[in-house]
Amino acid sequence: MKFSYFLPTKLTFGFGTVEGVKAETKGLRSTRALVVTDKVMMKTGTVQKVTHGLDVPFEVFDEVEAEPKIEVAEGVADKVRSKSYDLVIGVGGGSSMDMAKVAAGFATNKGTARSFVGNDLFAKKPVASIMVPTTAGTGAELTVTSMVTVDGHKQWINSPLLLPSVAVVDPVLTMTMPPGVTAATGMDALCHNTEAYLSSLANPITDSAALEGIALIVKDLQKAFESANDRPARESMSLGALLGGIALQAKMVYGHSIGYTIATRFKLAHGVSCGLPLPYIISNYAVACAPKMKKLAEAYGVEPATEPHELGREVAEKARSIAAALKIPTTLKEIGVAESDLGMLADECLGMYPRPNSPLVFDGKSMTELYRRMWEGNLEA
Numbered sequence: 001m002k003f004s005y006f007l008p009t010k011l012t013f014g015f016g017t018v019e020g021v022k023a024e025t026k027g028l029r030s031t032r033a034l035v036v037t038d039k040v041m042m043k044t045g046t047v048q049k050v051t052h053g054l055d056v057p058f059e060v061f062d063e064v065e066a067e068p069k070i071e072v073a074e075g076v077a078d079k080v081r082s083k084s085y086d087l088v089i090g091v092g093g094g095s096s097m098d099m100a101k102v103a104a105g106f107a108t109n110k111g112t113a114r115s116f117v118g119n120d121l122f123a124k125k126p127v128a129s130i131m132v133p134t135t136a137g138t139g140a141e142l143t144v145t146s147m148v149t150v151d152g153h154k155q156w157i158n159s160p161l162l163l164p165s166v167a168v169v170d171p172v173l174t175m176t177m178p179p180g181v182t183a184a185t186g187m188d189a190l191c192h193n194t195e196a197y198l199s200s201l202a203n204p205i206t207d208s209a210a211l212e213g214i215a216l217i218v219k220d221l222q223k224a225f226e227s228a229n230d231r232p233a234r235e236s237m238s239l240g241a242l243l244g245g246i247a248l249q250a251k252m253v254y255g256h257s258i259g260y261t262i263a264t265r266f267k268l269a270h271g272v273s274c275g276l277p278l279p280y281i282i283s284n285y286a287v288a289c290a291p292k293m294k295k296l297a298e299a300y301g302v303e304p305a306t307e308p309h310e311l312g313r314e315v316a317e318k319a320r321s322i323a324a325a326l327k328i329p330t331t332l333k334e335i336g337v338a339e340s341d342l343g344m345l346a347d348e349c350l351g352m353y354p355r356p357n358s359p360l361v362f363d364g365k366s367m368t369e370l371y372r373r374m375w376e377g378n379l380e381a
């Protein structure tokens with residue numbers, strides 16, 4: 001066995017930790033900070049909670065939108081280069097944190113935002129950054145990736161240099177999320193943990209994080225969805241999401257790729273677009289990942305059957321029942337995908353979002369079959 005794991009981010013977790021942001025800015029010797037967020041976070045007073053009592057002068061960029069287009073990233077680049085900011089604080093869900101991460105990179109690197117789309121394109125170390133998630137889903141506070149929509153397609157800006165300096169994960173900030181956002185972001189976290197667990201790049205660190213993350217989410221996502229003020233459930237979800245961020249160093253399999261092909265076309269929240277394929281991915285990968293299925297079943301709270309195919313089917317049923325209880329669509333037919341487009345979507349999935357780390361190799365025919373099963377709601381791989 002050989003693996004490496006790199007996580008330079010200082011992590012602080014728990015109720016009340018948001019009050020420690022001030023101390024973190026001091027520790028980073030910041031002289032001027034840029035807060036990157038969205039208008040809802042300003043309106044709800046969440047940004048004010050984070051910046052309360054900060055000694056360092058700061059300004060706010062609040063123009064981040066959900067599923068940000070590359071134009072938003074260009075705006076962030078202009079803003080962060082307009083003064084000598086030496087710290088970026090991201091406050092919000094994945095979109096705000098992703099834009100904060102790239103802002104830290106743009107502060108020290110020349111070039112349009114578009115020129116950084118791809119892998120490892122930052123030459124210089126970014127300025128310091130602090131991430132403060134307000135959802136329990138993306139794990140973006142601990143990942144190397146920032147997602148951007150370029151010309152209608154999901155793309156990414158990836159670099160290990162984008163790993164934040166500090167992540168402050170306070171479950172109290174997630175308690176104002178409406179139920180629909182709790183459901184979608186929670187499903188996203190379940191997908192990160194599950195897909196990373198199924199990846200051929202998984203290692204004992206990512207597996208431990210993923211299995212614990214899945215168990216926490218399966219136990220408490222429904223409770224957090226039904227009751228915003230359930231503190232233990234909110235704590236489980238915040239922890240499950242950040243464990244997903246840790247697991248993501250194993251990368252994901254084809255569930256997220258499928259999600260990218262339907263998210264923009266059908267205007268689905270990210271967690272809905274990747275939550276829909278999840279049960280089908282589990283049943284498809286069960287045989288390829290046979291030695292790992294028993295532990296996956298335990299994490300999902302499923303009585304383990306003896307045979308991998310059957311086991312995959314049972315875990316997939318459980319994943320589908322979780323999604324259905326959260327009112328997340330579970331078939332492509334439901335969201336309006338035309339039967340005649342299944343082949344085109346399968347081709348886009350393989351062409352634009354390949355997964356060399358998938359233990360299951362697809363060709364156009366087998367990927368179209370997977371899309372057909374998702375269209376029909378057939379979990380039988």
Ligand SMILES: [Fe+2]
Pocket residue numbers: 138188191192256270274
């Ligand atoms: Fe995701």
